[in-house]
Amino acid sequence: MSVMQQNLSVLEPKSKRRKIDSEINSSSSSSSSSSSSSSNNCGHFFVRYGICCNCRSNVERHRGRAFDYLVDGLELSDVAVKVTKRVTTQITCFNDKKLHLVLDLDHTLLHTVMVSNLTKEETYLIGEADSREDLWMFNGGYSSEFLIKLRPYVHEFLKEANEMFSMYVYTMGDRDYANNVLKLIDPEKIYFGHRVITRNESPYIKTLDLVLADECGVVIVDDTPQVWPDHKRNLLEITKYNYFSDKTRRDVKYSKSYAEEKIDEGRNDGSLANILKVIKEVYEGFFSGGVEKELDIDSKDVRLLLHDARRPK
Numbered sequence: 001m002s003v004m005q006q007n008l009s010v011l012e013p014k015s016k017r018r019k020i021d022s023e024i025n026s027s028s029s030s031s032s033s034s035s036s037s038s039s040n041n042c043g044h045f046f047v048r049y050g051i052c053c054n055c056r057s058n059v060e061r062h063r064g065r066a067f068d069y070l071v072d073g074l075e076l077s078d079v080a081v082k083v084t085k086r087v088t089t090q091i092t093c094f095n096d097k098k099l100h101l102v103l104d105l106d107h108t109l110l111h112t113v114m115v116s117n118l119t120k121e122e123t124y125l126i127g128e129a130d131s132r133e134d135l136w137m138f139n140g141g142y143s144s145e146f147l148i149k150l151r152p153y154v155h156e157f158l159k160e161a162n163e164m165f166s167m168y169v170y171t172m173g174d175r176d177y178a179n180n181v182l183k184l185i186d187p188e189k190i191y192f193g194h195r196v197i198t199r200n201e202s203p204y205i206k207t208l209d210l211v212l213a214d215e216c217g218v219v220i221v222d223d224t225p226q227v228w229p230d231h232k233r234n235l236l237e238i239t240k241y242n243y244f245s246d247k248t249r250r251d252v253k254y255s256k257s258y259a260e261e262k263i264d265e266g267r268n269d270g271s272l273a274n275i276l277k278v279i280k281e282v283y284e285g286f287f288s289g290g291v292e293k294e295l296d297i298d299s300k301d302v303r304l305l306l307h308d309a310r311r312p313k
């Protein structure tokens, strides 16, 4: 097993690895391409800790794009990203009959508040955190405690979406926070695996460049469109979930919070249930016509289907 294969084995199943290898070889120049090629004509497609997985030469750091969230120290060249995206989508579509779904956390799947920012009328929740399935207390370090409230329907949503999509979490929160939340919504790592992108990898904006799937097959669900400057066509905007009033937020000051009113967003007719209907439609539209032979993804695009789905009926 070559070093490159060893590294990639963490990333992908064997069948996919072979395909990525062969596609990269055919898309690189005709003079290079075998695994024994010399460093002179190596494209340094997969680099780990600054060393090319193929030719073993030292490669300048940050020449490619970092994918530490998948494998520590991993960098992919532009060509490798492009080919891996393409192959991943082809194989996920064809083998698993799935597309890709990128999910935001805060105000999309849940609402988190610092305990010190609860209003007086909301403090009753502190005592309920232990006994409720949708409410959790966690210690964020620096002696700050947080309450996490899951959005109604989140478990059902993830379970059903998982049948149709390979899922990513993409949050502006940090790695520590994401891990804490994932312990609650995906303790067995069934839904997301290593596919969790945080502020640590992506501090300013969110981009599908970090998602290893072809953009023609990626649906994003997020409450904040501004963080996706380049991928609005892939985005389904979901209504912000605000459970707590959060004393530090000005925009919700004048109305009472769900927590204060002791009510909540609807379950079977709430935002997540509605979004599930839309992504199901997009999924069915994408796969209408069947997948008997290897899917021709050039003729399919979720962006066109999302455009239609957004149109009022």
Ligand SMILES: [Mg+2]
Pocket: 104, 105, 106, 107, 108, 222, 223, 224
């Ligand atoms: Mg959000």
Ligand SMILES: [Zn+2]
Pocket: 039, 042, 043, 044, 045, 052, 053, 054, 055, 056, 057
């Ligand atoms: Zn190389």
